[in-house]
Amino acid sequence: MKTLPHLVPVGLFLCLALSVTSAPEGATPLSPPKPPKSVAPHVPATWRVGVAQADITPKDLLWMAGYAGRKKPAEGRVQSLFAKALAIEDEASNTVVFVTLDLIGVPQSIRRTIAERLERELMIPGANLVMNASHTHSGPSLRTVPPAPPKDESVENTGTQQSFEYTQKLEQDIFAVIAQALARKEASRLTWNKARCGFAMNRRRDYSLPAGHPNANLAPNPDGPVDHEVPALRIEAPDGSLKAVLFGYACHNTCLGFYNFCGDYAGYAQEYLQQHRPGFVAMFLMGCGADQNPYPRRSDVVPGITDLELAQQHGRSLSNAVEMALTVNPRPVSGPVRAAYEEIKLDYAKSGRAPHDYPVQVIKFGKDLTLITLGSEVVVDYSLRFKREFAGAAGVWVAGYSNDYTGYVPSLRVLKEGGYEAAAGWAESVEDRIADKVHELYRKLN
Numbered sequence: 391m392k393t394l395p396h397l398v399p400v401g402l403f404l405c406l407a408l409s410v411t412s413a414p415e416g417a418t419p420l421s422p423p424k425p426p427k428s429v430a431p432h433v434p435a436t437w438r439v440g441v442a443q444a445d446i447t448p449k450d451l452l453w454m455a456g457y458a459g460r461k462k463p464a465e466g467r468v469q470s471l472f473a474k475a476l477a478i479e480d481e482a483s484n485t486v487v488f489v490t491l492d493l494i495g496v497p498q499s500i501r502r503t504i505a506e507r508l509e510r511e512l513m514i515p516g517a518n519l520v521m522n523a524s525h526t527h528s529g530p531s532l533r534t535v536p537p538a539p540p541k542d543e544s545v546e547n548t549g550t551q552q553s554f555e556y557t558q559k560l561e562q563d564i565f566a567v568i569a570q571a572l573a574r575k576e577a578s579r580l581t582w583n584k585a586r587c588g589f590a591m592n593r594r595r596d597y598s599l600p601a602g603h604p605n606a607n608l609a610p611n612p613d614g615p616v617d618h619e620v621p622a623l624r625i626e627a628p629d630g631s632l633k634a635v636l637f638g639y640a641c642h643n644t645c646l647g648f649y650n651f652c653g654d655y656a657g658y659a660q661e662y663l664q665q666h667r668p669g670f671v672a673m674f675l676m677g678c679g680a681d682q683n684p685y686p687r688r689s690d691v692v693p694g695i696t697d698l699e700l701a702q703q704h705g706r707s708l709s710n711a712v713e714m715a716l717t718v719n720p721r722p723v724s725g726p727v728r729a730a731y732e733e734i735k736l737d738y739a740k741s742g743r744a745p746h747d748y749p750v751q752v753i754k755f756g757k758d759l760t761l762i763t764l765g766s767e768v769v770v771d772y773s774l775r776f777k778r779e780f781a782g783a784a785g786v787w788v789a790g791y792s793n794d795y796t797g798y799v800p801s802l803r804v805l806k807e808g809g810y811e812a813a814a815g816w817a818e819s820v821e822d823r824i825a826d827k828v829h830e831l832y833r834k835l836n
């Protein structure tokens with residue numbers, strides 16, 4: 391027993407030494423790290439950008455979000471969860487703020503409170519705030535209102551009370567990380583490009599098959615619509631050193647169904663990107679992945695491979711795509727940056743049910759990049775539609791899971807087909823209402 395404390399550091403030292411100095415047997419040796427070099431030195435560093443992150447992993451083993459069938463609280467963590475903020479200011483001092491969260495969703499009340507504080511305390515319009523959640527199903531359950539006192543005094547209500555207290559603190563933590571990012575703004579160069587990543591597959595069945603076809607009720611559907619693009623906004627210092635990346639992908643973070651806190655594939659993609667880059671921050675912006683799942687999915691598909699290993703493999707696959715998006719043909723991003731945000735009334739099919747205030751947001755980076763964000767769980771049809779309708783010189787990037795978390799938002803096609811993503815009960819006007827507002831905000835920013 392006495393020798394153990396000595397053995398561990400020696401072993402650790404050897405591992406570290408080996409990982410730095412040599413590649414595995416038979417592999418091409420790794421090159422030593424090179425000094426920073428811009429991928430686009432011709433692009434002027436006209437922006438001021440700040441980035442910050444905070445660990446938001448619950449201190450307590452809270453109940454977890456994502457699956458209705460959970461029977462017990464979390465039992466541990468295999469990866470920390472983060473709130474990250476990116477503040478981007480143009481030459482005219484217009485600032486947009488991106489917040490990404492390794493959480494199930496963005497509660498609308500939290501977004502509203504933070505947007506109000508941003509306006510009041512930091513003079514940044516609420517329209518310029520994007521809050522996006524990765525939709526990891528291995529994060530804590532969120533609760534924005536206190537639980538009702540239990541009817542039976544002897545029954546403890548600790549689970550929901552803890553979730554409420556966590557969510558209250560989360561709101562403070564998110565505002566603090568935004569303030570930190572704003573305080574850290576420095577001259578920066580912005581470029582963007584995209585790559586592709588293929589593990590997302592349409593998780594619905596193929597509704598074009600006639601009833602009675604042997605595959606009519608089988609999912610996923612390899613012929614179903616997907617969005618495999620991986621857009622990446624690259625932020626570098628004037629000397630070329632990489633400061634941050636904001637990257638996207640349209641796919642559920644549902645590799646995992648265990649009882650440990652974890653960011654799922656998006657958590658690993660961010661971790662891998664940051665791994666050998668001290669001070670660099672990678673931020674995941676969830677796309678329109680409501681009808682997309684990561685595949686292979688779950689431990690029984692690939693012999694000997696656990697679902698945690700699949701999450702890590704998909705994370706590596708996505709981080710590799712981001713590496714390419716950071717490297718190939720950098721496209722300059724120039725200002726000004728302008729944002730428009732509105733909440734529209736989305737009607738339910740059932741008469742008498744109050745409509746939902748649904749957030750739609752468009753952000754334009756000059757004539758180079760247009761970002762459209764939509765609330766809640768948006769199916770991939772919206773992303774494909776807007777990329778088609780706004781195709782032109784500027785890149786088009788569509789994110790769901792932003793500024794609100796209400797449930798599934800189907801396209802008219804999905805609504806008519808039916809199934810899980812169509813079950814929220816929206817009226818058939820849902821897609822037109824959203825698309826009309828996106829076009830209106832887009833025109834307004836021209």
Ligand SMILES: [Zn+2]
Pocket residue numbers: 525642680767
């Ligand atoms: Zn979902």
